[in-house]
Amino acid sequence: MNQPVLHPAVWRAHQLPCAVGNTLSTGHPALDAEIPGHGWPLGALIELIPQHSNGLAELSLLQPCLQALAPNSLTILLTPPHTPCIQAWYHHGLSQQRLLWVNSDTAADAYWAALQIIRHHQHATLCYWPRHPLSYAQLRQLHVLARQTQNLLFLIPHAKVNTQSSPAPLRLRYRPHAANQGNSWGLAIQIIKGANMLSAKELYLPLWQAPISSASPFSSHLVSVPRHEPVSVPCATASLQKH
């Protein structure tokens, strides 16, 4: 008797979690190997939880993925913790995006704006920094609305929501980390939810390598500033991998 074939969206307990729908490569091969679906899932809520405080290093994490998006695609920064800097977007090669910075006076308005953006757009990238922690129902509403579209939805809450449950299918915890006696700086990522639950190891993603020529990191006289190039991450082209 043949095994009945179940729909791939139905998860059986002995399976490793896998993504349903399209994914977009993160640009970091080490991270791609760990996340089910080998990339950021489109149309799902993704939580990036900082270890200490937010506003640190999410955009660097997302930079290879944003660089691979189609030109003229829309990126919306919703209530970020600080003012964004246009020059940084130019420097990191993200200048063919269209950027919009949305602020709001109240947290309820910001949540409403997030819902409207997901509802009315199909291929946008939304990075949302909620000022106050969102409840489970609110997160679920965001996820359900995003499921019907192909938006990339990143939620960067405060550090303390780490222990709360959330309906997001992918949750990462990250902190900046320097390795190799300061010659390399990057992020240490721990996948809380979404990957193989048995391993709780931390991934290290290097984002910056010190130029080999400079001997000491700080010299008292003027030195010619080395050109700081971002690490050329072999980011895959924006080929959507359907599962």
Added chain:
Amino acid sequence: MSLYLCLALPPHYKNTSAVLTALSQRMQAYTPQLCFIQAHALLLKLQASLVLFGGHLALWRRIHTDLQAFNQNLSAPWQSALAPTAWGAYLLACAQPTHKRCLRLSTLQQRLDRLPINVLALSAQQSAWLADLACHSLAQLRQLPRAGLAQRGLPQLLQQLDQAYGLENSVFEWLRPAPYFTHRLELDFSTRHSATLIHALAQQIELLTVWLQQQQLACDQLWLSLQHDHRHVAPTQLAIALSRSSYLPSDFMPVLSEKLASVALAKPVYAITLEVRHTHERSVRSASLLPDDPHTLQAQEQFLFDKLAARLGAHNLRYPQAQASHIPEQVNNWPSYTQQRLHSINSNNLTLQPLRPYWLLNPAIELATLGHSPSLHGQALQLIQGPERVQSAWWQEQSHEARDYYIAQDPHHTRYWIYRLAKQADRWFLHGIFG
């Protein structure tokens, strides 16, 4: 062949002119040819609208449904009649019973013959004189010699009768739509509830769209004035800007409801005035067969931005527009979004940029120093990368500023962008965070 509809109120009904003016604005949706045939009666010429509305019967029913909807609060005793001549319709409408239709001239003439002469506006003396002559109906009046009637002071009546019976043509000057639109609606009770205000505003928007439809115009800015109960409180003025030229209610209503829901009203509102100051020619909107058409997507995006701007305020939506300068905080210019197309960052035409942090702090925060090194939150920062000199306006003595920027790292490995002035080497400022 022509067809006229006359809607009349009894001559001594109160407030006739205001009611008729309001009704005429509503009836302009059915035909552009309207006029006030008398002070208490409205005439519509329906011949040109028959094909669009699917025949005289459908149009009659539609107009009457609309009249009942309009009449809900007033309960005015309307009388109406449909006839091939204008004055015939008027005379039929003035007589009882109400709501008559006739389509052929012969039928009209028979019906008119049976009418009593008090439908005509006669003075008391003239009606007494005609009664003495035993002239009680219009048929008998027409049998009297015309020269005698004209001599006795009734020439206008003869002309009216001729026009009613279809023997002469009648010419009317049709109402023209006003060159600008202003509408004031008084609510039944003063309220702060946004749902009530939106309901009242919906009626005004309908009138606005009818007016726009008549002249084939479109507008993209509305001005609302909400008048409050208290005499010394100034009316609240709201301006609503839309990113594309709109002429349908579905273009206006979502943005308006968001705006009204977000406005905090201190005092109750008892009247709303809707005004449109600038209109422009309507451009043809073409629908696309494919769902991913870039025009449709762009229209949807602008609709989204309109809604966001209406609720959050236009100052909360910002797009990047870099200014050419050496100083980082001057380059970082974020003007408010004002209903234009959003372009990519590339359109700023900046050249290749040096390394900059993702987040800038504006203004830069001064850091305390531990020993000789800068510190943040009590922890000393370690300098990672050497100084980058940024100077500005070296040709001016006053505003010349030279800064040395460094990349610093704290014990949690977070990277900051700090600077110190070239002249005062002991003060450190935090200008950016590497995200």
